[in-house]
Amino acid sequence: MKKHEARRAASASFLLAQIGAHAASRFAERLQPLGLSPPHAGILRVLRGSAGLSQQELAVTLKLHPSRLVAIVDELETRGLVSRRENPNDRRTYALFLTETGEATLAEIGRIATEHEEALCASLNKTEREQLAQLLQRIAEEQGLTAGVHPGFSRMGKKSPPAE
């Protein structure tokens, strides 16, 4: 079977969807050794910036259904990465905090993210990467995407065996 000759000009939108899915998938793979999924990492990251959030607030921030968030927070708590503290003012809610282990894990995730970025953008030099990031940033803003919130969190499950 003959291969398509080289690569034809593709639209930016298709390339974005294609590379985006690839990037998300690879990042998830890199996270697997830690037993974490991208949503886990997202929660840890938000919690570093806004400690003490309730699950309700966290669900709104990350646009996750509360029922789904419960399971993820349960896992994070079981692993000792996040702690639920009781709220004296409203005993219905929990205030969520990173534990020390959680912070250490988050640092490790940061290293993984850096490696991931490096691998993904290996074909671009520093200037080009900044150029790319700036263009993407403008698209993200104009499209109304919230910083740090991945629309695909809803579907980025726990285990996605690397096809074949």
Add this chain to the structure above:
Amino acid sequence: MKKHEARRAASASFLLAQIGAHAASRFAERLQPLGLSPPHAGILRVLRGSAGLSQQELAVTLKLHPSRLVAIVDELETRGLVSRRENPNDRRTYALFLTETGEATLAEIGRIATEHEEALCASLNKTEREQLAQLLQRIAEEQGLTAGVHPGFSRMGKKSPPAE
């Protein structure tokens, strides 16, 4: 609850995953009025370039499981967009072709894709879009992504109610 101040510098990889998921989701929405999903569109597009492919070959090209491809081709055939012709040389296989309706639909998909591209890149001018496309193209090539094959096809189902 206080909003995060403005948008902090995000990594290119996160932006790619974020915008990529957004782009894929929006494109799927635009396709919905036609009753088609991105995988449907992908098959039609491949078939235009390589008419007469067998399902097996198509499955390999698009990296879809044969069992899944059957269902999608069934739908396309039912809608009269694709026809299965018997292969005299090997009666186990079908040769797949676009029908006239299929070609017309593909043209419509092309218009939709153009609108989509326009909407997604509204914040960039022509030069910037080309710049972006070039950078993305280089990443795609270096990452070994096949032209026209979306890794997320496997997961881009039929109906994904536009969450509010």
Add this chain to the structure above:
DNA sequence: TATTGTTATACTCTATAACTATA
């Protein structure tokens, strides 16, 4: 015996909504 296309089964995941405790 190997391969194409197909069908059937099982499994995973997500959302809906019912439930408990507190406000």
Add this chain to the structure above:
DNA sequence: TATAGTTATAGAGTATAACAATA
């Protein structure tokens, strides 16, 4: 009565693998 968190149920979707026909 309304809301936070939780749990249970049901629904959708995918992959695994068994099956029939042909090579």
